[in-house]
Amino acid sequence: SAPTGIIIPPSGPLILYSITAGGVSVAALFMAGYLPGLLLGLCVMGVAIFIAKKKGYTASTIKEEDSALKILWDATPSLFAVILVMVGILKGWFTATEAGVVCVLYCAVLAFIYRELKLKDLYTMLADTMVSSATILFLISASTIMSYVMSYSGIPAVISEALMSVSDNKYVILLIMNLFLLVMGMFLDLTPAVLIFTPIFLPIVTSIGMSPVHFGIMLILNLGIGSVTPPVGSCLFVGCRVGGVTIEGVTRYIVPIFGAMVCALLLVTYIPQISLIVPYLLGLIPTM
Numbered sequence: 001s002a003p004t005g006i007i008i009p010p011s012g013p014l015i016l017y018s019i020t021a022g023g024v025s026v027a028a029l030f031m032a033g034y035l036p037g038l039l040l041g042l043c044v045m046g047v048a049i050f051i052a053k054k055k056g057y058t059a060s061t062i063k064e065e066d067s068a069l070k071i072l073w074d075a076t077p078s079l080f081a082v083i084l085v086m087v088g089i090l091k092g093w094f095t096a097t098e099a100g101v102v103c104v105l106y107c108a109v110l111a112f113i114y115r116e117l118k119l120k121d122l123y124t125m126l127a128d129t130m131v132s133s134a135t136i137l138f139l140i141s142a143s144t145i146m147s148y149v150m151s152y153s154g155i156p157a158v159i160s161e162a163l164m165s166v167s168d169n170k171y172v173i174l175l176i177m178n179l180f181l182l183v184m185g186m187f188l189d190l191t192p193a194v195l196i197f198t199p200i201f202l203p204i205v206t207s208i209g210m211s212p213v214h215f216g217i218m219l220i221l222n223l224g225i226g227s228v229t230p231p232v233g234s235c236l237f238v239g240c241r242v243g244g245v246t247i248e249g250v251t252r253y254i255v256p257i258f259g260a261m262v263c264a265l266l267l268v269t270y271i272p273q274i275s276l277i278v279p280y281l282l283g284l285i286p287t288m
Helices: 002-007 012-020 026-032 034-055 068-091 096-113 119-153 155-166 170-187 190-207 212-226 234-243 247-270 273-281
Strands: none
Touching: 002 012, 002 034, 002 212, 012 026, 012 190, 012 212, 026 034, 026 068, 026 212, 026 273, 034 212, 034 247, 034 273, 068 096, 119 155, 119 190, 155 170, 155 190, 170 190, 170 212, 170 247, 190 212, 212 247, 212 273, 234 247, 247 273
C-alpha cells in the first residue's frame, strides 16, 4: 500500500516533483493523484481479498464497545487534517507549502490534546526536522545544478534521440520509461530519484505531447512501485524488518500484488484522463 500513500494527497513527493519540474501546479498534481491512487488501491485490495479467500484468512473481530462508527468518530479529528489541507489549497487560503505548516501545527495541537506529545519532545523533533530539511534542500540544490549542466550538455536531447531511435511511437517510449523507472525505483530512494530523473525525462515527455501533471503522477507511481518490488525495494526492506519476516517469505505473496500494481500503472500511463479529469473539472489545468 506504500505507493498508494504517496500518490493520494497530501503528498510530499508530488511537491518535490513540482519544485524540480519548474513550478508545475501543486494543486493540480494533488487533484490528479486521487483517481490513480484509488485505482491502485482497488487493484491491491482485489488481489488481497482473492488471496485471503484462497488461503482461508479470517478478519479479526471488533469488540462490541469498539463499533465501526465509534472508531470512525475517534479518528475524525485526525482525518480532518487531510480535509483542511485540500480545502485550504483549493479555496486559496494558503499555498501548498503553507498547507504543510498548517497541517503540522494542527497535528501538533492534536498530539498535545491526546497527550502523545510533551514539550520536552519538541526540541528533538525540531532538530530531526532541521537535519532532514537540510538534506532535502541540499539535494534540491545539487539537482538544480545538475539539471543546468545536463541542459547545457544536451543530455536530455541525447536520451530523447536514443529513445526515438528505438521507436517513434510514444506508447513504446512510455513503456520503456516505465520499465526503466520501475528498476531505478528498486535501487534509489524516491527523493533523489525524482530529483535526478525529472529534468531528464520531462523534456522528452512534453515533446511527445504528455502533460507535465500526468507525467508527475506516472513518475511517482513508478518509483513507489519500485520501492516495494523484490529483491531490493527500500520500502520492502523496512516493512520486512518491522514485521520480523524475511524478504524471501514475503516475495511469493508480493508477486500477484506487483502484477496488479503494474496493471494500474499501465492504465494510468496510457489513459491520461484518469489523472487529468479531476484537475480539469476543477479548472486547475486548461485541457486534458
